[in-house]
Amino acid sequence: MSSFWIILIGSLVACSCSIVGCFLVLRKMSMVGDAISHAVLPGIVIAFLLSGSKEPIFMIAGAIIFGLLTVYLISMFSNSGVQADAAIGVVFTALFAIGVVLVSLYTRQVHIDLDHVLYGEIAYAQWDLISVAGIDFIPRSVWLVGAVFLVNILLITTFYKQFKLCAFDPIMAAALGIPVVFFHYLLMTLVSVTTVISFDSVGAILVVGMLIVPAATAYLLTEQLSKMIVISCLIGICCSAGGYYLAFLLDASIAGCMVTIAGLLFTITLFFSPSHGVISKMIRRKQLSRKMASNDATL
């Protein structure tokens, strides 16, 4: 049963991340996702210190505030003449450093150690049970991660057209009267919430692997946004299950193994994807040149 819960939590985390990750990859904002995943740490710690409880609602509030602050600061600096990627680097390292200092200052009160920050504690999640509506055998993380997964799906499907247009052609979206800035910040809010909820299971830093790698893999396999989201979710589930068994085999961190599997799947896709793979492109080029040569010969 324990492996079932771990894989389920991992899959739900991977799916929630993939859904928002697809938009990050399409909008060329992968590194902003990375920045947010680092920068929510001080938000979590401050929320914890202020409220004194580990209630998810405070954590989420803290993470949203710091996630949006990150995005706002990055855009402010890059508007004032700092290069965009340098702005990302300055902002997230500063916020993450504040988070690490806070964690070490209040180690006793916070109950977060730095290992937890790095790779989460998915293996312990199953013993933290909670009773919701009389059902008392489901771990707390499953409720939490499941709720975020549902919220992500609900928001993305409701505003699918708007998100899609903002991702591919923000100028046209603005011309059509879609509030582009609002949807930008809504997406960033979703990224922050997903990050903080995934924090327990994969840690703040490996979250970025789950955000970007399955989405980028799916990007190499399809031309359609809806298919891309579904494929990236499937890849996420494979990563979760595969990562769990790899971790079992190697006696190593589950989150690390999940990302390693994701990297493996990405490498395979990079070479063997039927439409965009390196090798299939090479074969197609060869066929084309042979065809050209035979055409020349017949002429």
Next chain:
Amino acid sequence: MNFLQLIQDPNTQWILAGTLLLGICSGVIGCFAYLRKQSLMGDALAHAALPGICVAFMLTGTKSIIGFLIGALVAGVVATFAIGYITRESRIKQDAALGIILSVFFGIGIVLLTKIQHSSYGNQSGLDKFLFGHAAAMVSDDVKIMALICAFLIFITWLLFKEFKIVSFDPNFAKGLGFPIKLLDQLIMLLLVVAVVVGIQAVGVVLMAAMLITPAVSARYWTNKLHYMIILASAIGGISGIGGTLLSSLGNNLPTGPLIVLSATVIFVFSLLFAPNKGVIAKMRVRYYMKKTTKHSIENSIMTATKPKEGQS
């Protein structure tokens, strides 16, 4: 321990020397990374160094800086090539390629790290200190090697200053002049990896990016000349290295790496606000002055236009 005693302690002196060197090194090469719009490359390379360090430890069984240097160097070079390959050969953009390499290498690093921790490698304690840095663990030998590497890095930069400059500002022009830009590209990447390796021990892989980016960005606020920018960035890096170390040894149980990064960030915010010409306050002053003068001149012209001319009534 009071401040004077702290300064006179030989251990602290070595640590201060180490963090000073790290700041100088990363400041110098960070400028080129910034100008070449590759700031986040440093972040990816720092994360990618982790599996290299773990493999080096697994092979040698010791925590020698030379082993780590070679491991991180190999991992960094592999990461650079992988990022280049992905962006060149597929339709994935550079930011996603960076994110993929960064997270996958870091994931592999975490797997190896936990593997080392769970198995019976002796002497493994403290390997996880590489994640957030552990300046206090630096000994005189480490610092001597760091000094050598740092001198090498600065020497190469000094030697190839003109080449690096032209490649950073106008690669196409450099190509036209017949410079081997691919080679120079690789060399700058290599120096970036070297700077990352020097910094990892004190700042850690997670925050190393800040040491490459923040001093360079701060220096850019004060000057438009590359050589001043490099000198300034290395000074800022060195000052934040020393500042962070002193802060962490004065306070109790505070990690050095994040404090070094925060010192650099404080200098960045100072530059952002107070730099002449580019700073926020200077810009505000210019805007205010412009507003005032335009208002004044408009008022003047209205006055002259509406004033009845004498002798024409």
